[in-house]
Amino acid sequence: MVRAVSDTHGEILAAAARQFTVTGYRGTSLQDIAREVGCSKATVLYHFANKEALLAELMAPAIGVLRDLDDRLTGLTGAAAQEFAAQGFVDLAVRFRREIAVLRGEFPELLCQPAFAHIQQISDRLRDALAGHSERPAARIAALVLLAGISEACGEFADITDDDLRSALLTLVRRAVEPVDAPLPQPPTTEDKDS
């Protein structure tokens, strides 16, 4: 039986999400979260093993999508990989605006935690794909600026619909990204026409 399963768990999660986006992970104390929910700090720690576990549960969906994107990226090369990375990352950034905003700036330390061990590697692969796997500094720089800028910026456009934001970002990426070095021969099947 479920015993109506008090939604305190969910309330804590929601409050944490709100506070993390405003004051950041480090800047938000368990006390702050408890206060917003209207319970004690001990209650927060009854529902979550520790502060890190709270963050991990908050990020789980976004990280799942990111891993999925990474999986489907392997095998693609050249312009196809570039376009797929662009679409995939823009879509992810838009859908998980809030979650990404949480990690803003706290990446370096947070990435050391086991729960987030792989996302640095994944984002590196995304960047490489977006750079057309080129070694040219200009291509690498453009890809990193776009990834970082989108991560940073998309949380600040709460007044724009997902669709509008997505199309604007995708247009921007396609215009800004370095074109792949050589027009490599790619099978004309399973191809998206404008890239």
Added chain:
Amino acid sequence: MVRAVSDTHGEILAAAARQFTVTGYRGTSLQDIAREVGCSKATVLYHFANKEALLAELMAPAIGVLRDLDDRLTGLTGAAAQEFAAQGFVDLAVRFRREIAVLRGEFPELLCQPAFAHIQQISDRLRDALAGHSERPAARIAALVLLAGISEACGEFADITDDDLRSALLTLVRRAVEPVDAPLPQPPTTEDKDS
């Protein structure tokens, strides 16, 4: 007289700069800084009124250049403002890679402090200029993504020379930015070709 003016002050500043770029402002304690310098925490607080004053002194040069850029931006409009903002900001970002990296992610809280009260407004004006003062969401989004991405990314290319980084970023911005709505008639005089 100068009494050889013990360079402890400078050493503390340098150590703080290093640590802030790695662990962030919040993540670095006065104890950490003192340990790297090889002095006591009390010594750090003898040379600087408090932790915030240390940060302020570290940021002063970058902020000065930013204000100067803002001053020279007023009066310019359209494509001229856009190009000036692009060149000015890219140059600033490259020259002060380290300082900008310090503020990475800690902007929201730090901007509340009096020493940094104006830089949010300045960066807003920079973004507007880069967007060609357009109201179109796509233009605003592109400008913000570029500003945020450059701020975020330029600290991570320690292996690239200033000149290379600057030209790569400038190329990126010119390609990525939304062109101004209309080719407005601008006086061909008092025009800075590259500064």
Added chain:
DNA sequence: TCAGACCCTGACCGATCGGTCAGAGAGAAG
């Protein structure tokens, strides 16, 4: 020799952090 400015320190402070723990209260099951 001595006063004073400068530089530095250990000891200490209150506040706050994440986290622990014993136990209270409410229902459900027997």
Added chain:
DNA sequence: CTTCTCTCTGACCGATCGGTCAGGGTCTGA
């Protein structure tokens, strides 16, 4: 009624934070 589980809490803990303070060295100029 008793018993058990689930939910929640106040009190408390050690660690660490930014910051204060009285005082000890050291050098300089009178």
